[in-house]
Amino acid sequence: MKLIELSEVEILIMKSIWKLGDGITVYEIIDYLDQVYDRKYTRSTVKTYITKLKKKGFVDTQVKGNYSYVTAKITEEMYREEQMELMKDFWHDGSVKELVQTLTHTISKEEKEELKDLINDLDDLKKIYIYVISMILLNGLVGSISYLCFHKIRQQLERKGLISMCITVLRGAVLSFLMPIVIVLIYFIYYVYEEDYTMFALSPLVGWVFFVVGIIWTIGFLKAIVKTIRIQTQMNQLRKRACVCSKSILDCKNQWKEEVGVRRNVEIKTVYGLAVPIICGFLKPMILLPEREYNKEELKIICIHELIHCKHKDILWKQLCGLVRVIHWWNPLVKQLDMDVDSWNETYCDLESITIMKSKKRYFTTICEIGISPFAKGAYLCAALGEDKSQLKTRILRIKSIENKNTRNVMAGTFLCIGLSFVVVAIIILSTIGYHKIYVETVWATEIEEDLPEEETEYTMDLKEYTAKRIGTNLAVTKLKQNIKKGEEIDVVQPVNAKTRLETKELRLKKGERIELTVFSSKEIQRDDKDFVAGIIDETGKERYVMHAVDIIHDFYVKKMENIKYSLKIVIKRK
Numbered sequence: 001m002k003l004i005e006l007s008e009v010e011i012l013i014m015k016s017i018w019k020l021g022d023g024i025t026v027y028e029i030i031d032y033l034d035q036v037y038d039r040k041y042t043r044s045t046v047k048t049y050i051t052k053l054k055k056k057g058f059v060d061t062q063v064k065g066n067y068s069y070v071t072a073k074i075t076e077e078m079y080r081e082e083q084m085e086l087m088k089d090f091w092h093d094g095s096v097k098e099l100v101q102t103l104t105h106t107i108s109k110e111e112k113e114e115l116k117d118l119i120n121d122l123d124d125l126k127k128i129y130i131y132v133i134s135m136i137l138l139n140g141l142v143g144s145i146s147y148l149c150f151h152k153i154r155q156q157l158e159r160k161g162l163i164s165m166c167i168t169v170l171r172g173a174v175l176s177f178l179m180p181i182v183i184v185l186i187y188f189i190y191y192v193y194e195e196d197y198t199m200f201a202l203s204p205l206v207g208w209v210f211f212v213v214g215i216i217w218t219i220g221f222l223k224a225i226v227k228t229i230r231i232q233t234q235m236n237q238l239r240k241r242a243c244v245c246s247k248s249i250l251d252c253k254n255q256w257k258e259e260v261g262v263r264r265n266v267e268i269k270t271v272y273g274l275a276v277p278i279i280c281g282f283l284k285p286m287i288l289l290p291e292r293e294y295n296k297e298e299l300k301i302i303c304i305h306e307l308i309h310c311k312h313k314d315i316l317w318k319q320l321c322g323l324v325r326v327i328h329w330w331n332p333l334v335k336q337l338d339m340d341v342d343s344w345n346e347t348y349c350d351l352e353s354i355t356i357m358k359s360k361k362r363y364f365t366t367i368c369e370i371g372i373s374p375f376a377k378g379a380y381l382c383a384a385l386g387e388d389k390s391q392l393k394t395r396i397l398r399i400k401s402i403e404n405k406n407t408r409n410v411m412a413g414t415f416l417c418i419g420l421s422f423v424v425v426a427i428i429i430l431s432t433i434g435y436h437k438i439y440v441e442t443v444w445a446t447e448i449e450e451d452l453p454e455e456e457t458e459y460t461m462d463l464k465e466y467t468a469k470r471i472g473t474n475l476a477v478t479k480l481k482q483n484i485k486k487g488e489e490i491d492v493v494q495p496v497n498a499k500t501r502l503e504t505k506e507l508r509l510k511k512g513e514r515i516e517l518t519v520f521s522s523k524e525i526q527r528d529d530k531d532f533v534a535g536i537i538d539e540t541g542k543e544r545y546v547m548h549a550v551d552i553i554h555d556f557y558v559k560k561m562e563n564i565k566y567s568l569k570i571v572i573k574r575k
Contacts, residue, residue, distance in 0.1 A: 003057075003058075003074065003078070003079060003082050004056040004057070004058075006053075006056070006058070009039075009041075009049055010049055010052065010053055010056075010058075012033060012037055012039060013029060013033070013046065013049050013050065013053065014053065014058060014059075014072070014074075014076075014079070015076075016029045016032040016033055016036070017029065017059065017070060017071075017072045018072060018075075018076040019032070019036075020032055022070075022071040022072060023069045023070075023071055024069065024070055025067050025068070025069060025070070026043060026046050026047055026050065026068065026070070027043070029046055029050075029070070030043065030046055033046075050070060057073060057074070058072065058073060058074045059071060059072055059073055060073050126211065129211075129214055130210040130211055130214060132214075133210055133213060133214035133217055134210055136217065136327065136328075137213070137217075139177065139327075139328070140177070140328045140330070140331045140334075142176070143173075143176045143177035143324075143328070143331075143333075143334075144331060144333045146172075146173055146176035146177075147173040147176065147177075147333055147337055148333075149423075150169045150170060150172055150173040150176070151173070151340075153169050154166050154169050154170060154340075157169065158398075163344070163347060163348050163351050164348060166344050166347075166348075167312075167344050167345065167348050170337070170340055170341050170344055171317055171341070173337055174317065174320050174321055174324060174337065174341065175320075177324045177327070177328060177334065177337075178320070178323070178324065178327075179425070217330065220329045220330055221326065221327070221329065223329070224325060224326040224329045225326055228322055228326055235280050235281075238271055238274065238280070238288060239269075239280070239281070239286060239288070241271055241272070242269035242270065242271045242286070242288055243269060243270050243271070243272075243291075244269060244270075245268055245269055245270055245289070248299070249268060249270075249289070249294070249299060250268065252296075252299045252300065252303050253266070253268045253287065253303050253307075255303075256300065256303040256304050256307055257303075257307055259304075259356070260304060260307040260308055260311055260356075261311060262307050262310050262311050264285065264310065266279075266285045266286070266287060266307065266310055267284075267285070267286040267287070268286070268287040268288075268289065268303075269286060269287070269288060269289070270288070270289045270290070270291045271288050271289070271290065271291060272290075272291040273290075273291075274288055274289070274290040274291070275290065276290065276370065277289050277290065277302045277305075277306060277370065278306075279306040279309050279310060279315065280315065281315065282313070282315040282316045282319060285310050285315065287302075287303070287306045287307075289302065297362075297366055298366055298369070298370055300357075301353065301357065301363060301366045301367065301370075302370070304353050304356055304357070305349055305350075305353050308349045308352050308353060309345070309349055312345065312348065312349065314345045314349070317341060317345070318341070318342065318345075321337065321338045321341050321342075322338075324337070324338070325338055343391065343394065343395070346391075346395055347395055347398050347399065350363070350364075350395055350399055351399060354399065360399060360400075364392075364396055367392070368392070463546040463547070463548060463552065463554050464546065465535075465544055465545070465546055465554075465556075466535075466544070466545050466546070466547070467542065467543065467544055467545075468542075468543050468545070476500050476501065477500075477501045477502075477503055478500060478501065478502050478503070479503055479504075479505075480502060480503060480504045480505070503537075509558045510558065511558055512557065512558060513557075513558045514555050514556070514557055514558075515536060515555065515556040515557075515558070516555055517534055517535070517536075517552065517553075517554050517555070517556060518552065518553050518554075519532060519534045519551065519552040519553075532547065532548055532551075532552055533545050533546070533547050534546060534552045534554070535556065536556050544556060
C-alpha cells in the first residue's frame, strides 16, 4: 500500500492519535500536542489538518452530539514500515546493509550493545530451533529402525503364542520414538545451561537447509496438534453428553471390576448416538455405552472387555502413540506402529476376556451382535469394542492360531525381549550421543573457528620451579567447585585471603602433558618476590611450585610415567 507523504504537523497529529487511541476528540489532541510536543495549536488549525488527513486516508471522523471523534485508519506500524522502506530505497539504493550501517552511526554505545544482544539472541534461537529439528529427524530414523527390529521379533513371539510379549515389544517400539528426545533434552540442558558453553554456529548452507526442513515440519506438527485437539474435544463432548446408567449396568460393572482386578474408580454411562462401547480417559477412565437395551451376556462381555483395557493401561499407550504421531507425522512407519499397537491391545484384551468367559465362540458372536463400526478409526485417544469387519476378522484368526504356551516358549521369549531391548537402547543412546558429538565438532564449529581472533603469541614468565613435601600445611584450604577437564580452559574469579590455600579436584594426566597455570592479582601492589605460590601436587603429596610477587604465568610439564594420577591443584598463599 502506497501512503501519501505527511507534513511535520500531520505526523505529530497522527502520533497523538496513535498514542491516545481511537475515538478521541480534537480537544484531547490539542492537549496532547501541548503537553508532549510543546506545540500550541488552535482548534481551527487542528481541525484543518484533520480534514487533510481524512482526505489522505489516514483518519476517519464521526460526529456524536456536539463532538467529532477521530479514529486512525492507518496504524503506526504500517506508516513506520513504509518510511523505513522509503529510506532504504531512496538514500541507500535498496541496500539493507547500508541502512543498518547508517543507523549504527546514529545510536549510542549502549544502544549498539542492546541491538547486538538482540541479534545474537535471535540468532541463537534460530540455531536452537535447527538443532532440535535435526535431532527430531534423527529420532525418527532411529525409531524406525527400532520399530522394524521389534516388528521382526514380534512375529517370532506371535508364532509362539506369547501375546503379552508382543504387546511389550510394540510398546518398546513406541518408547524408541520418544527416548532420543529425552536424551537430547538432557544433553542440551547440560551443555548449554550448566556448562555455559558458547552457543554454536552453523554454516549458511547447512543452516538454511535445516531451517527450511524445520518450517515444513512445524507446519505438519501444528496440523497434527489441531487434529489431536479436535479428537480430544469430541471425546470431551461425548463425556459431557453421557447419562447415568441403570442400576443393573452399574452392578454388572462393579461385579466384574473386582473379578478383573481393577482397583481404580471407573465410571460407566450411556450416550445417545454412540455406535459401539468405548472406554476413554486415562486419569479418569469412563466406559461409554450406546443408548439401547442390553441382555446380561452383552453387559458381561462389555464390562469385562473395557475393564481389561483399563487394567492394561491401553489408553495411556494410545495417547503416547498419539504423541509420537504428532511429532513424527511425516513418518509412514509411525502410522503403522499406531495401528499395530491398537490391534494387539485388542487381541490381548480378547485373549484375557476369553479366559474369563471360557468360550471363544460365545465371546466373538456377542461382539458381532453388539455391532461393528469404524468409530475407532483415527481416534487414538480411546479404545472401542467394535471395529470394522476386516479388523475383527484379523482378531478372530489371531486368537485361533495361538499355540498353547509352555515354559520353554516363555523363557525363550523373555530372553529375546530383554536382549533386543538392550540392543535397541544401546543403539539409541550411542547414535544420539554420536550425532551430538559430530554436530558439535563439525557443524557447530564451522563459524566459531572462523570468528576466532588471531592466535596470540604465548607468553610465560621465567620462573624457577621448587619441589617440596606439602608446603603450607597449616593454611586454611578452600576447595574449588569447578571441574577441570583436559584440553579445556577455566576462569576462576575467587577472593583468596592471606594464608589461604585454593585447591582443585583431581585430574588424571599422562607423561609429557602440559598444565598452563595463570594467577593474577587484582591489586596493583608489589611486595617481596615470594608473595604468591602456585603449583601442582602429585598423588604422593609431593609439590612442584613457583613464586612471584603478584602475577604468575607458568607451564608445568608432567614428568612421571603415563597414567599416573595427579592432583592438579592451585595453591595460593600470602605471607
